[in-house]
Amino acid sequence: MANRLGHRHDGNVSEIVSKRSSRNAKLAKIPLGIAGRAAVGFGRKLAGGDKQEINAELNQKAAEQLFAVLGELKGGAMKFGQALSVMEAAVPEEFGEHYREALTKLQAAAPPMPVAAVHRQLDQQLGTGWRQRFREFDDQPTASASIGQVHKAVWSDGRVVAVKVQYPGADEALRADLKTLNRMAGMMSALIPGAEIKPILAEISERTEEELDYRIEAGHQRQFAKAFNGHPRFVVPKVVASAPKVIVTEWLDNATPVSQIIQRGMADPEGTVELRNRVAALMGEFHFSSPAIAGLLHADPHPGNFMMLEDGRLAVIDYGACAPLPNGFPKVLGELVALEVEERYDEVVALLHDHGWVIPGKTVSIQEIQDYLRPFTDPIRTETFHFTRRWMQRVAGKATDISNAEMMKTARSLQLPAEHVMIFRVLGGSVGICAQLDAEVPFMKLMNDWVPGYAETRRAVG
Numbered sequence: 001m002a003n004r005l006g007h008r009h010d011g012n013v014s015e016i017v018s019k020r021s022s023r024n025a026k027l028a029k030i031p032l033g034i035a036g037r038a039a040v041g042f043g044r045k046l047a048g049g050d051k052q053e054i055n056a057e058l059n060q061k062a063a064e065q066l067f068a069v070l071g072e073l074k075g076g077a078m079k080f081g082q083a084l085s086v087m088e089a090a091v092p093e094e095f096g097e098h099y100r101e102a103l104t105k106l107q108a109a110a111p112p113m114p115v116a117a118v119h120r121q122l123d124q125q126l127g128t129g130w131r132q133r134f135r136e137f138d139d140q141p142t143a144s145a146s147i148g149q150v151h152k153a154v155w156s157d158g159r160v161v162a163v164k165v166q167y168p169g170a171d172e173a174l175r176a177d178l179k180t181l182n183r184m185a186g187m188m189s190a191l192i193p194g195a196e197i198k199p200i201l202a203e204i205s206e207r208t209e210e211e212l213d214y215r216i217e218a219g220h221q222r223q224f225a226k227a228f229n230g231h232p233r234f235v236v237p238k239v240v241a242s243a244p245k246v247i248v249t250e251w252l253d254n255a256t257p258v259s260q261i262i263q264r265g266m267a268d269p270e271g272t273v274e275l276r277n278r279v280a281a282l283m284g285e286f287h288f289s290s291p292a293i294a295g296l297l298h299a300d301p302h303p304g305n306f307m308m309l310e311d312g313r314l315a316v317i318d319y320g321a322c323a324p325l326p327n328g329f330p331k332v333l334g335e336l337v338a339l340e341v342e343e344r345y346d347e348v349v350a351l352l353h354d355h356g357w358v359i360p361g362k363t364v365s366i367q368e369i370q371d372y373l374r375p376f377t378d379p380i381r382t383e384t385f386h387f388t389r390r391w392m393q394r395v396a397g398k399a400t401d402i403s404n405a406e407m408m409k410t411a412r413s414l415q416l417p418a419e420h421v422m423i424f425r426v427l428g429g430s431v432g433i434c435a436q437l438d439a440e441v442p443f444m445k446l447m448n449d450w451v452p453g454y455a456e457t458r459r460a461v462g
Contacts, residue, residue: 112141112149113167121165125243132156133241137163143304147174147211152251155240159250162237164214166245171212207299211320218242220296220319221249227294234286235315252315255307258283262303262436269438279306280387280439282314287430288450291325299323299422301429303436323422330419334453341380341458345370355417362413372410379431379443387434387441 136154147170225236237250299321379385
């Protein structure tokens with residue numbers, strides 16, 4: 001039967017595939033298919049075919065297969081695909097259109113699970129009398145994601161609510177996917193230029209158990225909702241009820257996902273400049289201010305998790321992945337940026353050594369650090385910075401250029417301390433979304449207002 005999302009199912013097709021062998025077989029299609037097409041392409045080149053045209057065709061088919069499988073499997077596969085989609089702007093133009101289309105599809109809804117499966121999950125999580133807690137419950141989902149889908153309902157007190165229900169078997173599927181994807185990381189790194197495959201998978205793996213328990217998500221969301229209650233620019237829906245695999249929150253009316261605003265901007269760049277700049281500025285402010293206001297960092301910067309309301313406020317959903325920062329951002333981050341702005345590289349190097357950024361036993365010179373950081377420092381050279389796809393592609397290209405021996409030597413001497421990993425993943429994802437928005441952001445004002453250590457270090461210089 002058809003449903004409101006335009007998908008069709010027969011009651012079984014959309015059940016999440018939980019058997020490890022079944023999921024592994026689907027994921028295994030990716031490298032096998034790519035290898036087979038590469039062999040065919042090599043033969044066509046030998047026969048005198050146009051190399052550039054053949055390579056483009058092979059890349060397109062590889063991208064389509066990769067993301068079709070990731071989206072179909074939901075679980076860890078789809079979550080990984082969604083994480084990649086944030087970095088879509090970094091994909092070089094020669095790979096651009098087909099990768100971009102495939103990646104952005106993963107920001108949309110996936111086929112829903114059957115109604116009977118939804119009801120069974122609600123029976124188990126909210127009790128067999130769960131219907132009495134709702135005045136109305138819409139069996140057809142309004143949205144779906146990597147490990148759950150959302151239904152619109154009316155709570156017993158008359159509030160319109162969003163009910164997120166985790167897919168049965170999502171826990172087993174998520175764990176199985178991540179093991180398989182980690183084995184395929186090398187192949188996918190070659191397939192998707194500019195994407196940091198291994199760190200993305202490592203981070204998803206690390207927070208897997210936390211995201212599978214919706215009670216943890218509910219706790220995060222309650223903390224954010226309390227901290228941002230009444231804020232003039234941000235809305236965090238309140239939590240109404242929660243269980244390990246079901247969470248009920250307030251419904252958002254007339255909310256436009258940032259993913260739609262990105263698409264609108266690509267179709268009408270001139271007519272959406274003001275909107276795109278506002279969205280990017282609000283997203284930046286939310287991420288930079290949250291540790292100071294809420295003691296947490298929202299760690300899933302995906303365009304579907306941010307929505308513009310008609311009154312101009314930014315609504316933020318999905319708090320499954322959050323980094324606890326009860327004292328705000330680490331002071332050393334502000335100090336490093338301030339020293340970089342002032343080009344005091346001797347002090348930058350000393351700070352990197354003192355705080356564990358240089359691998360024990362390794363050394364880096366002032367000139368090496370200066371050369372290494374140069375491609376990443378454009379946003380701190382002016383008060384506002386215009387993030388674009390072209391800029392993202394240039395930075396990603398330099399960061400992953402293995403032919404640059406000096407850059408690679410420096411990179412192999414450095415490490416990102418564990419306490420900063422999630423912060424930099426969020427920053428990278430946010431920058432990726434700003435580049436997709438093609439937006440100008442008051443980056444240095446955000447640093448000055450919200451990152452400890454920055455303003456103090458700049459004042460000390462002055």
